Amino acid sequence: MLDIAEELDRWVEEGRDFAVATVVAVGGSAPRRPGAALAVDTDGTAIGSVSGGCVEGAVYDLCREALTDGRTVLERFGYSDDDAFAVGLTCGGVIDVLVTPVRAGDPVRAVAAAALAVAAAGGTAALARIVNGPADLVGRALLVHPDGRYEGGHDGGLGGRPELDRTVAAEAGALLDAGRTGTVEIGAQGSRCGVPLTVLVESSVPPPRMIVFGAIDFASALVRVGKFLGHHVTVCDARPVFATRARFPEADEIVVDWPHRYLERTEVDARTVLCVLTHDAKFDVPLLRLALRLPVAYVGAMGSRRTHLDRNERLRDVGVTELELARLRSPIGLDLGARTPEETALSIAAEIVAARRGGTGVPLTGAHTPIHHDHPTRRTAHISSVA
Incomplete structure (x- = not known):
């Protein structure tokens, strides 16, 4: 639901009733991930997608039914070998979709709106929404804040069970801290209702940061690609003549400072990517010495193989360990044969995506690897909770 939050928030402000279908779980080569959503209002207007087209028509009909009968349903869609024209995923995957009415007076309306x-x-x-369990609980929701506060909108949030509220809030808070969307399995004891529950947790977090060090032509192209991929992009360079808004109109921030000084004072997290394009030792060495010790997702540095070897020796001389050096992606990017700034930016972005998703970077043609990867550190959570 939160992946189409801007449009749905506008619908709420306009007082529209709607139903929303959300991908809860996926298997095989499914095209969308948990949290992907399609919503339909009472006029039949639809926004979003749950499958990239394979089952949109059937899900649309389920949303229209939910608007009429007020029922929350969990539906599974998969590919049928017996009937290739049946509703299903031609890619061979399986998706579970939760369809929830969000009408005036529905229990979920207030918390969904918030x-x-x-x-x-x-x-x-x-x-956090219950997607599998007792019928009276399915579709119930809690909104969990970063400080641990949570709010429901009806009957104590999850059906008048404050202990369950606290359990779900704690599990949702853990996924929120990691900026992840996924499902949580809560055991019968922890559910306080005698049966296991499945909870979908959708995390809304600010866009991941991309910090590009070095205001060069390659950086300008990388800024554009970074924005396309949904990053909040900062360009940092110590030279004010190069770090200008005219040269980087699409950057969210432009910082004139020594790169290592800026990195020391700015906030980063486990989703942040750092791209060092300066390939100048006086900038690179103090910057990478710090960067390789930070808990960020990606650190890459531009330069020839000779520059890479020389830079590594300089980093060793200032105390960078072999384990820390192993984190450095250098020369930066995947081997695409790139020459232009745009091609180089594409190769860098491809490596960032591969690192994030656990991809190999090899051509899919002739390969036997999965098309869609779940990185081992970012896999959809299946957490058993008992009190």
């Missing part, structure tokens, strides 16, 4: 407002404003919060 979650959509936070997400539309670029804030941080997690929306």
Whole structure:
């Protein structure tokens, strides 16, 4: 639901009733990930997608039914070998879709509206919804804030069970801290209702940061690609003549400072990517000495193989360990044969995506690797919770 928060928040402000279908779980080569959503209002207007087209028509019909009968349903779609024309995923995958009515007076309306407002404003919060369990609980929701506070909208949040509220809030808070969307399995004891529950947690977090060090032509192309991939992009260079808005109109921030000084004072997290394009030892060495010790997702540095070897020796001389050096992606990017700034930016972005998703970077033609990867550190959570 939160992946289409801006449009749905506008619908809420306009007083529209709607139903939303959200991907809860996927298997095989499914085209969308958990959290992907399609919404339909009472006029039949649809926004979003759950499958890239394979089952949109059937899900649309389920949303229209939910608007009429007020029922929350969990539906599974998969490929049928017996009937290739049946509703299903031609890619061979399986998706579970939760369809929830969000009408005036529905239990989920207030908490959904609050979650959509936070997400539309670029804030941080997690929306936790029960997707499998007793019928009276399916579709119930909590909004969990980064400080641990949570709010429901009806009957104590999850059906008048404050102990369950606290359990779900704690699990949702853990996924929110990691900026992840996924499912959580809560055991019968932890559920306080005698049966296991499955909870979908959708995390709304600010865009991941991309910090590009070195205001060169290659950086300009990388800024554009970084924005396309949804990053909040900062360009940093110590030379004010190069670090200008005219040269980087699409950057979110332009900082004139020595790169290592800026990195020391700015906030980074486990989703941040650092791209060092200066290939100048007086900038690179103090910057990479710091960067390789930070808990960030990616550190890459531009330069020839000779520059790479020389830079590594300089880093060793200032105390960088072999384990720290092993984190450095250098020369930066995948081998695409890139020459132009745009091609080089594409090769860098491809390596960032591969590192994030656990991809190999090899051609899919003739390969026997999965098309869609789950990185081992970012896999959808399946957490058993008992009190």
